Structure formats: C-alpha cells, structure tokens
Amino acid sequence: MNPFEKIFNYQVINRLEDSGTFMVTAHERAWLKKMLDHPASTDAFTMDTKQKLLSILEKDQAMETADLVLEKGKSVEKQVYHPLLRSLRQYILNRNGIQISYQVKGDRVNTDHNGLPYKLEYSMIKREWYLLWYHLRHQAIMSTRLNKIITVSPEPISPRTVERAFAKISETLDSRKTEVVVEVCRGYHKELSRILYAFSCFEKTVEYDEPSNTYQIRISVFADEAEYLLSKIRFLGKRVRVLEGDYLKRRMLEASTKALERYNALSAEEELPL
Incomplete structure (x- = not known):
C-alpha cells in the first residue's frame, strides 16, 4: 500500500x-x-x-516559467475570466436586486429589466459564463450570457421579495433535475481523486459503503447536461458504471452494443493485414 x-x-x-x-x-x-x-x-x-x-506567499519562491513553458501559435481563445464576475458575485452574496440590460437574438436589446441574481454558471462546452437570474416582472428564471449583458447595476429589493423569488427558483430548478448514481469499480479506488475531478463541475455527493467496500457518486444533473455527463462517463471507461439513471444506462448500452457489432463484423468479414 x-x-x-x-x-x-x-x-x-x-x-x-x-x-x-x-x-x-x-x-x-x-x-x-x-x-x-x-x-x-x-x-x-x-x-x-x-x-x-x-x-x-512572501516566503515562497515564485515559479520560474521562462525556461519551462513555450506557447505555440494558436487560434484566438475565449477568456475564462469576465469583468462582470466580481460585481455579480457580490450582488449574489449580498442578495441585491439588479437592473439589467442585455442583448437578445436579432441584435435587439432589452433595457432596464429588474431581477434577482441567483447563480453564476460556466459552460464547459461553450466556454462561456452565464448568469442565472429571476425576472421579477415575468416571474421566470432567465439564463443570460455575460458577454450579452450591456449594463447591470444594483437595485433595492425587499427581503420578502427575495425570499419569495429564491423559493420559486429552488422549486423550478429541483423539478428540472434528475439524479444519476455512478459506482466506482473496486479495482479503481486508488483513482478516486481522478474520477471525482472528472465530475467536479456537477453537483454531487459521495457515499462509501464499508461492508461492500464501494464508493457511489450521486450526481444531480439537468436534462441539457446529460450528454456532457455521458461524455465524462465514457472517458472514465471501465473505472465506473451507472447504477441509476435510465437514460444514461440506455445510451451506454447502445454505444457498447454498436462498438461490439462493429468489431465482430470486421473480424468475421475481413482479415486484418499482418
């Protein structure tokens, strides 16, 4: 050991x-x-x-990168950091209301809408930040890309309105979530840190069953995130298996069946060159 x-x-x-x-x-x-x-x-x-x-960090030595890192030419990348992140995070922590103007499809601009910011989310697929907020007039949850926000400023809001809005947000989001349980296969317990890192962008809890010596990861996922979670499970391969989650189990079975059929057909009909 x-x-x-x-x-x-x-x-x-x-x-x-x-x-x-x-x-x-x-x-x-x-x-x-x-x-x-x-x-x-x-x-x-x-x-x-x-x-x-x-x-x-005063007593620590700064990392020397001059002789270690060489950056090759590449296409323009979207930056992870956004100037609005700090101010929006403060509004969320302080439960401030906001007045927001943002761009929508067709280059139209919605101006001076009142809302309550709830959460900042980062899309690993689109590599963009999103603001999840509650539209007070429409009583609906909105998801707006930060690069589409033109202006945003704090706006006074009553504590009663805040509590009512947060209750509505929690109720709506919970109804959209589904739970998936993934088991870490016994032979790969030593890679638990790596496996948890693969699921780090999802809301999850980890349970350890001592009698059976197994780890189970319970992941809460929205319907539009299922395919991304599926890609992570495929990446981990035989290290994990899906215990609960009918959609993911069916998709994993379909992919495995197609792969087996493909290679069985190849070995039966063709001879690979030596």
Missing part, C-alpha cells in the same frame, strides 16, 4: 473542507505567486485580497 495514499483519501479531504481547511502544495503556492504578477490579477482580485495573498 502506498504510505501517502491517505493524503488523497476522499474522506480526509472532505473532513478538512468541512473544517475550513484547504490543502495547498508548494508547487501550487509557487504557481499562485507567479500568477499574481500577471496584470489580469488586478481585475480578478480586490486590492485587499491580492495584498493578503502576497503576504501569505
């Missing part, structure tokens, strides 16, 4: 998170100190936060 295996044990990490402890390696600290020198760090952090991080 690897004597350092417990460092990466899920239960240990989970308990540390519950106590507010976050494990950071020396390599990660060196990387963070290097990244704080980047001009974009001024937009990503408030001045107080940046100064606090620099004081914590």
Whole structure:
C-alpha cells in the first residue's frame, strides 16, 4: 500500500473542507505567486485580497516559467475570466436586486429589466459564463450570457421579495433535475481523486459503503447536461458504471452494443493485414 495514499483519501479531504481547511502544495503556492504578477490579477482580485495573498506567499519562491513553458501559435481563445464576475458575485452574496440590460437574438436589446441574481454558471462546452437570474416582472428564471449583458447595476429589493423569488427558483430548478448514481469499480479506488475531478463541475455527493467496500457518486444533473455527463462517463471507461439513471444506462448500452457489432463484423468479414 502506498504510505501517502491517505493524503488523497476522499474522506480526509472532505473532513478538512468541512473544517475550513484547504490543502495547498508548494508547487501550487509557487504557481499562485507567479500568477499574481500577471496584470489580469488586478481585475480578478480586490486590492485587499491580492495584498493578503502576497503576504501569505512572501516566503515562497515564485515559479520560474521562462525556461519551462513555450506557447505555440494558436487560434484566438475565449477568456475564462469576465469583468462582470466580481460585481455579480457580490450582488449574489449580498442578495441585491439588479437592473439589467442585455442583448437578445436579432441584435435587439432589452433595457432596464429588474431581477434577482441567483447563480453564476460556466459552460464547459461553450466556454462561456452565464448568469442565472429571476425576472421579477415575468416571474421566470432567465439564463443570460455575460458577454450579452450591456449594463447591470444594483437595485433595492425587499427581503420578502427575495425570499419569495429564491423559493420559486429552488422549486423550478429541483423539478428540472434528475439524479444519476455512478459506482466506482473496486479495482479503481486508488483513482478516486481522478474520477471525482472528472465530475467536479456537477453537483454531487459521495457515499462509501464499508461492508461492500464501494464508493457511489450521486450526481444531480439537468436534462441539457446529460450528454456532457455521458461524455465524462465514457472517458472514465471501465473505472465506473451507472447504477441509476435510465437514460444514461440506455445510451451506454447502445454505444457498447454498436462498438461490439462493429468489431465482430470486421473480424468475421475481413482479415486484418499482418
């Protein structure tokens, strides 16, 4: 047994998170100190936060990348960071109302709509940030790309309206969710950290059954995210199997059946060249 295996044990990490402890390696600290020198760090952090991080990392050596990293020419990429992230996050934490103007299809602009911001979401497929917010007039949940937002500003809102809106949002979102249970096959328990990382963008809980020595990952997923979850399960291959979730089980069975048929037909009808 690897004597350092417990460092990466899920239960240990989970308990540390519950106590507010976050494990950071020396390599990660060196990387963070290097990244704080980047001009974009001024937009990503408030001045107080940046100064606090620099004081914590004062004794650490910044990572030297000049001789290690060579960036090749590539097409233009969408940036992960967006200037509105910090202000929107503060509105969400403080439960502020907002007045928002945003662009819709046909280059039309909806101006000065009142709402309540609920959550920031990042699409791994489209590589874009979305704001999930509640439209107070239409009483509907909206999802707006941050790059389509023209202006957004805080707007006073009563605590009663906030509570009513959040209750409506929770009720609507819960009705759209479905649960999938994925079991980690026994021979791959040592890769649990890697498997959990593959599902890191999903809302999930992990259960360990001691008598059977099995880990089960219970994942909450929206209908439009099912295909993306399916791609993650396919990527993990024989490390996991779907226990609950009729749609995913059926799709995995279809893909496996087609693959077997393809290779059986190939071996029966053709001889591969030696």
